[in-house]
Amino acid sequence: MTRTAPDRAAYAALCNKNVLYSERVCMVVVSESSREWLTNGKWFSTRQAGALVIGGDHRALGVVRSLGRKGIPVWVLRDHHFVxxxxxxxxxxxxxxxxxxxxLQYLLNLCEKHKLHGWxxxxxxxxxxxxxxxxxxVLRKRFRLTTPPWEVLRLAYDKRLTHRLAVKNGVDQPQTYLPKNQQEIAALECRFPVILKLAFTQGANDSTDSKAWRAGDREALLSSYDEAxxxxxxxxxxxxxWIxxxxxxxxxxxxxxxxxxxxAWITARRTRQYATDHGLESSxxxxxxxxxxxxLARPLLKAxxxxxxxxxxxxxxxxxxRYKLLDINSRVWDWHTLGSQAGTDFPHLLWRVIHGERIPETRGLAGARWVRMVPDLPAVLKEIFQGRLAPRTYLRTLRGPLEFAVFAFDDPIPALVDAPYLAWQAWKWRAKAKPFSGVADERPQGEFIFPTAGVAGIPPAIGANNDVAGRQKFQTARNSPGKSGSLKRDATMVCSVCVATYKRPQTLDGLLRSLVQQALPKDVVLEVIVVDNDPERSAESLVRQYENTREITFQYFSQPIKNISLTRNVAVQNTTGTHILFIDDDEVACPDWVARLLKALKEYDADGxxxxxxxxxxxxxxxxIRKGVRLFVDTIPVTPTGTEAGLTWTCNCLVKASLLRGIEGPFDPAYGLTGGEDGDLFERLKRRGARFIxxxxxxxxxxxxxxxxxxSYLVRRSLMGGSxxxxxxxAASRRKMRVRLFLLLKAIFFGLTSLALVVIAFPSKVWRTYWEMKVASNTGRFLAVFGRYYQAYK
Structure with missing residues (x-):
């Protein structure tokens, strides 16, 4: 951002950190009354013209409908949104x-070309x-404006000035810091976690992919600051x-x-939200x-x-x-059309004001509701699934007066394209999301982990070929026959690593090597429990080659019945640690895998x-498949570290042992052939109050x-997931018939939508495969409603 010298001087005065608050922030001096520029009678007659709505999303759609239904001509200047x-x-x-x-030039040319003076x-x-x-x-000489001049707007636009305005007016807000450099951040005394964000948007770049970075400790904060x-x-x-x-x-x-x-005004609760590439938006x-x-708000607006x-x-x-100020938006907001049901149709009321009409003071009625149905459904299903929302309660929330964000009986076309459009946006968001952050690329060398030829093109990691200490630890554990070690006595924490395996000796060997080479905290030791589901005990000879040391021990067990739940249960039942980790036999762990999971558990006070x-x-x-891998797997979180875990899995997790030892099983054998035993377990634990991140x-x-x-593999994987x-x-619902009907309708709707998108995306192998997976997932959901489950381990 480039500022002129006067701009920099004015900004420095406003943001002087040695002064608690500058009076100049509060004293907004306007050379003319707002009513003069708002009605703009100096330049235009009272004749009503039309409106130019700039934007193409559901907010802009609400303005278009509000004005268009009153017979006002409306043109739309759309961006990448188009509804x-x-x-x-x-x-x-x-x-x-x-x-x-x-x-700017486009607006001026548009006005001259189409005679839009006074719009x-x-x-x-x-x-x-x-x-x-x-x-x-410049613009007020050609258009009627609904936006205040910059000397007024900037106090809401720039969050730093908004913060100082709140301080002056005694409005509570999150504890706020305005650091000058990394040295100030390193010395900052604050309570974690914190949010690092931009005071305002600076054009279109990667920083707009999210409104904020969440940092759980100083190290993460410094890293996020460098990235920002x-x-x-x-x-x-x-x-x-962080509130x-x-x-x-x-x-x-x-x-x-x-x-x-x-x-005209209204107060509201933003009850449900959904994730976008810009943070959270209301649904x-x-x-x-x-x-x-x-x-709290009235004095701020007056100031x-x-x-x-x-x-x-x-x-x-x-x-x-206490209520704490988060933001001020000087424009139409996501849910502004709620006002049409509450008696405050904001865009049309503003239209009347800019044309010189006087309107009576109007308070919006309580009890009106607004919903953006397509993104709201996943949020609802998550709450129902986690036991926080009953289906009957949800249906009651849809009783009138109700305003839909996109759907309207008199204007149905936007709603027909909204679901495919949001699906496309979700694809773009997930496709560009980083699979993990804050760690170097640590994918393993195939030659080291899996001796099979052909695994190449992957950066070195795990330290096998360049970490002398790690190599020595491996040699000690692997090549010391007859030496039986014991865990070091000064350790204060034993972590048990549970591994279920079935006829994968090469990949299991790679996993065990990565566990041997873990950079453990000084007070932590590992016990590795390997349970073989092969009746022929094919993994036994491999595990026996790994001898115990003071930092890691190995135990082998056999569970011959084909059932993944029973196999995992044998592993859990033989643990002695205070924490239990799960990882699959076809994976390798990053060098600080255990240490990082333990750190996050403590930092965010989580149970898993x-x-x-x-x-x-x-x-x-x-x-x-390399290009689309982030779309094809759901075990790569796209939300920041510390975020509450929605989907859960046993391919990479750590939980407190007390949670698993307090319930029967703990994995349900009914899921032993179909998969889903891990999701079922963790959802049951969530309903008991466990917190996972x-x-x-x-x-x-x-x-x-x-x-x-x-x-074919990806389709089968999706079929199993949906099932x-x-x-x-x-199983988690109390009114199973109603839930079955709801899920049946959902599977049919999204299945047919996905099928249509398969045809649309046919030229692209990535897109086509993605939507074929969605068809398979909804097919699995459809069959599961009738008790037919795909068996992944038959």
Missing amino acids: AGLSRYAKRHLRWPAGDGDR ALFPTDDETVALIARNHS CALADPEVIMIQE PGGSEEQFSFAALCVDGDPL YVESADVPEIEA LSSTGLVEVEFKRDPRDG VFGPSVPFFDNTAPEW YCNEAPAFEYWPSGRTRV FHTRMTI
Whole structure:
């Protein structure tokens, strides 16, 4: 970002860290009343023209419908979103250019070419709002503006100035720090975890892939700061404490204001949210009477001299019960169409104000609801599956008055494309998501881990060929026949590693080597429990070659009945450690695997930690599967370390031993042939109150031979996944018939949608395979509703 010298001087005065607060932040001096530029009678007659809505998502769609239903001509300037342009109320839609300079000239040329003088501009995203505010004096001569000038807007646009404004007005907020450099961060005294975020968006780059980086300790904070500095100006980086609590603690005060005085307003709870590449967005919102946040928001808006549409976001801190300011959005917000059901149709009310009408003060009614159905369904299913939401309760939330974000009976076309579009967006997000962060590429050398020829092209790791200490540890454990060691006596923690194996001696050998070479904390020792599911005991001779040392011991057991649950149960029953780790026999662990999982468990005060399981291939793997691997596996978390684990697995995890020893089994033998025994166990533990998180810094690497690089394998894997997830959902529900019906309809809808997308994506092998997997997954769900389960281990 480039500032002129006066801009830098003004900003330095506003952000002087030696002064608690600059009065200049609070004293907004406007050379003319907001009503003058808002109605703009100097330049235009009172004749009503039309509206230019800038943006193409569901927010823009809400503005288009609000105005179009009143007979107002609406054009849409769409970005990469396009549902707003498909509305029957959009008279025309044009492509919105990318660069700020191009955008300003584009607006000026558009006005002259099509005689749009006096049309109203309705921006729907932060960057466009800032563009209009910075060029207010130029644009107001051609358009009616709904955005305040930059000297007003910047106090809400720049989160650093918003923070100082909140301090001045006595509004609680998360503890906030504005570091100048890495040295200040290293010396920062703060309570972890914290959030590192940008004060405002600086164009389109990778820093916009998420609103924030979460850091659980100082090391992670310094690493995140370096990453953020590579993507954005260090001046715009700020740090805030993490406020605990879920979506049910999120509240908003939204209003149409003139000179800081609300003319129409509503308070709401943002009850459910879903993940996007920009963080969390609301999927279900309900209006409610929350006088506490209204009392907090009104002084802020007055201090801002806010004019136009504005949303003030709060989160209730469960630790002290206080509402804390998160953000101020001076534009239309995700759920603004809730107002049409609550008596505050915000875009049309703003239209009336800019044309000189006086409207009475209006408070939005409580009890109205807003839902964006497609992304809300996964959030609902997760809550039902985890026992936090009953199906009947969910259905009650859909009673009127209800406003859909996209669907409308009088305007159905946008809804028909919304589901495929969101699926495409989810694919893009997952495809570009990093499989793990904060750790070097540690995928193993095939020559070391798996002596089979052909595994190449993978960076060295595990330290086998370049770590002398690790090599010596391996030789001691592997080649010392007749020496039987015992665990070191000064150890304070024994960790038990459970491995179930079946006819995979080469990959099992690679796994055991990676365990021998673990860089363990000084007070930790390992006991490795290998349970062989092969009646011929094919793994016994290999395990017997590994002798015990003071840091690691090996035990071999046989469980001949073909049932993965029984095999895992034998391993758990023979553990003696305080913590139990699970890893598969076709994987290898990163060098600090145990240490990183233990660190995350302690840091986030969790009961269990799940690390990524990242595939690696030999030289025969086709290019399409290498490109699409992040889509084809669901054991690579796309959320930050410390995030609550949704999907769970035993291919890379650590749990407190007390959890497993307190329940029968613990793995259910009913899932022994179908798979899903791990998901079933961990979901049962969640319902008992266990808390599980992800740790992206502790990967395990799964070898995929040529047999797994075929579409048929991926389809079977998806069929199994859909089958056991549906089976677990039904088993966990109390009203099984209703849940079965719900899941049946869901499987049919998404199965047919996926089938259509297979045809659309046919030219691309990656896309086609992905949607074929979705068809298979929903087929598995459909069959599971009727009690037919795919048997993966038959």
